[in-house]
Amino acid sequence: MDTKIKNISSLVNYLLARTNPEEMEQSLNELLTASELDEIVNRLQIIKMLKKGIPQRKIAEELGVGIATVTRGSNALKKSREKK
Structure with missing residues (x-):
């Protein structure tokens, strides 16, 4: 698997593990x-x-x-x- 695709997949899975909007917002603020x-x-x-x-x-x-x-x-x- 291409490294870039693997990294995007890892990011997607990380974000999908958030269970509510507050967790998503917190994760985005931590990442960006x-x-x-x-x-x-x-x-x-x-x-x-x-x-x-x-x-x-x-x-x-x-x-x-x-x-x-x-x-x-x-x-x-x-x-x-x-x-x-």
Whole structure:
């Protein structure tokens, strides 16, 4: 198994072992810096907005992020859809 995949799998299993939202939040705060957590929250918002069909420029404006960040999210979403 690829080391990167094994490490992601380990992270996923670690997070899935949390039994409630409070434990999950605590684990995320232990694993990530405040800025990393903010970035992940933004990326989640970007994906949700893209799935709703909101234009990339509007997403960038509303979230205060660069268009490149939104495009990266769009490309990731397209890749995940291609794998299905």
